[in-house]
Amino acid sequence: MLDVGLAAVSALECGVEGVRFAGTAALPSAMGAVFGVLAGAVLVLRRRWPFAVVLVSIAVTPAELGFLMGIVGLYTLAASEAPRRIIGALAGMSLAATLIVTFVRTRQNVSYEQLGSYGWYVPLIAVLMSLGLTAPPVLFGLYVGARRRLMESLRERADSLEQELSLLADRAEQRAEWARTEERTRIAREMHDVVAHRVSLMVVHAAALQAVALKDPPKAVKNAALVGDLGRQALTELREMLGVLRTGEQVAALKAADRALIPVRAPLAAVGVAAAAAAAAAAEDGPGMEDIETLVGESREAGMVVELAVHGPVRAYPPAVEQTAYRVVQEALTNVHKHAAGSKVMVRLAHRSAEVAMQVENGPSDGGAEDAHLPSGGNGLLGMRERVTALGGVFVSGETDTGGFRVSAVLPDRGAA
Numbered sequence: 001m002l003d004v005g006l007a008a009v010s011a012l013e014c015g016v017e018g019v020r021f022a023g024t025a026a027l028p029s030a031m032g033a034v035f036g037v038l039a040g041a042v043l044v045l046r047r048r049w050p051f052a053v054v055l056v057s058i059a060v061t062p063a064e065l066g067f068l069m070g071i072v073g074l075y076t077l078a079a080s081e082a083p084r085r086i087i088g089a090l091a092g093m094s095l096a097a098t099l100i101v102t103f104v105r106t107r108q109n110v111s112y113e114q115l116g117s118y119g120w121y122v123p124l125i126a127v128l129m130s131l132g133l134t135a136p137p138v139l140f141g142l143y144v145g146a147r148r149r150l151m152e153s154l155r156e157r158a159d160s161l162e163q164e165l166s167l168l169a170d171r172a173e174q175r176a177e178w179a180r181t182e183e184r185t186r187i188a189r190e191m192h193d194v195v196a197h198r199v200s201l202m203v204v205h206a207a208a209l210q211a212v213a214l215k216d217p218p219k220a221v222k223n224a225a226l227v228g229d230l231g232r233q234a235l236t237e238l239r240e241m242l243g244v245l246r247t248g249e250q251v252a253a254l255k256a257a258d259r260a261l262i263p264v265r266a267p268l269a270a271v272g273v274a275a276a277a278a279a280a281a282a283a284e285d286g287p288g289m290e291d292i293e294t295l296v297g298e299s300r301e302a303g304m305v306v307e308l309a310v311h312g313p314v315r316a317y318p319p320a321v322e323q324t325a326y327r328v329v330q331e332a333l334t335n336v337h338k339h340a341a342g343s344k345v346m347v348r349l350a351h352r353s354a355e356v357a358m359q360v361e362n363g364p365s366d367g368g369a370e371d372a373h374l375p376s377g378g379n380g381l382l383g384m385r386e387r388v389t390a391l392g393g394v395f396v397s398g399e400t401d402t403g404g405f406r407v408s409a410v411l412p413d414r415g416a417a
Contacts, residue, residue: 007044010069014040014060021063036065043069050077054090061097064105070094071137078141079148091138099130189383191238193327197334198234202227204302204337226301288322289314289349289356292329296347299333305344306333312351321411324387325349325358328395331380332360332407340365343404355393357410364403384409 018036019029039060046053054077057070074094078087103126209223287295296308317325329347336345343362350357381397384407388395393411400406 003044003046006046006068006072007041010043010066010072011037011040013068014065017065018063021065039065040069043072046073046076050080050082051086051090053077054094058090058094058097061094061101064101067133070098071133074134075137075141075144078138079145080141081145087138087142091134095130095134098133099126102126102129185386189327189387192380192383193330195234195238197330198230198237200334200337201298201302202230202234204341205230208303230298286319286323287326288319289317289325290322291326292347292349295326295330295333299337299345302337304333304336306347307345308347308349310349310351314351317356317411317413320391321356321413324391324393324411325356325409327387328358328384328407328409329360331384335380335405335407336360336362340405354413355410356413357408359406359408361400361406362404381407 014036015033016036018032018034018039020032021027021036022029022032039056042053042056050073053069053073057066057073060066061070074091077090103122106122106125205223205227209220209227212223213220293308296306299306316322333345333347336343340362343365345360345362348357348359348361384397385395388409388411391411393409396406396408398406
């Protein structure tokens, strides 16, 4: 509607000026009016073809037509995406055409007698008129075009940032879910190792207590004391683990406010910090390799024949490595209690230059031994493999040629780092 209105005004202006030009050039007035209307109506195409509008305005400048068309055309061309050199060339052509026509027309209307000593009047009028009709629309159009491009650039940048934030939020949520899954898996492994081993020994001692209660009362008393000790140890380890979980929940609660302020980073931060705190606390407070001898002694007291062999100089390892080594031996002994009661077990530890290796091997099960009827969820070997591979180690398990079972693991010395 704006373009049509401007074109109508321009056609009316050019039509009136065309009639005047036709009278000056001794042409029919109708011809001048038609020519002016057609030339002025070209302004309706200013958005699609601004070059054509400016060229037409330059072409009709000698006839003193299309002042509105020239001003609007130059503004539209300067505000468009046209190259600057083309805008400068057409603006220069328009300036030159207006300057020449104004100079000639002014010079014709003023005689030499009237000018006298004011010969500068005609050039000054020509320059002022040409600059007044050309410079303002060009400068204003360049300003509007630059502002429009700036706004579009800012809008595109805002959209891009919004997409990046959305992508970061999705990734953070995925990493947070991964962290939660990893923490649940770690807690499940810890619970399995603590409960399965201690309770398995308690069941074995309870069975032995039932068998010797009437025949050998002193031994029955000893077995009862062992059951009590194992129960207390299991409760102690469970309390430590639950304490770590409560610490993780407190860290997550402290991060709740940060989650409200920084929505992209908070899910990962809260869960990640809680998981890291729980894992670090568990690694620092958990059992180490120095407790393996005690672990073997508990199995011996339960009636298992266990031999422990240590090769290489004993040294300290990162807490995660020591705890993993302890859990591997613990779970292997627990499996022997469950599935190979009465078999002989060999536990080997090898301290090497850049790693520590452990192997738990049992012989064939004693068929005459009474089955303890301990349930098995099938997660023991899987948990051991996950622990070892998480530290960059190697885990192998399988049956031996003699009918027994062997569990082997190698952990790098700097696995925690």
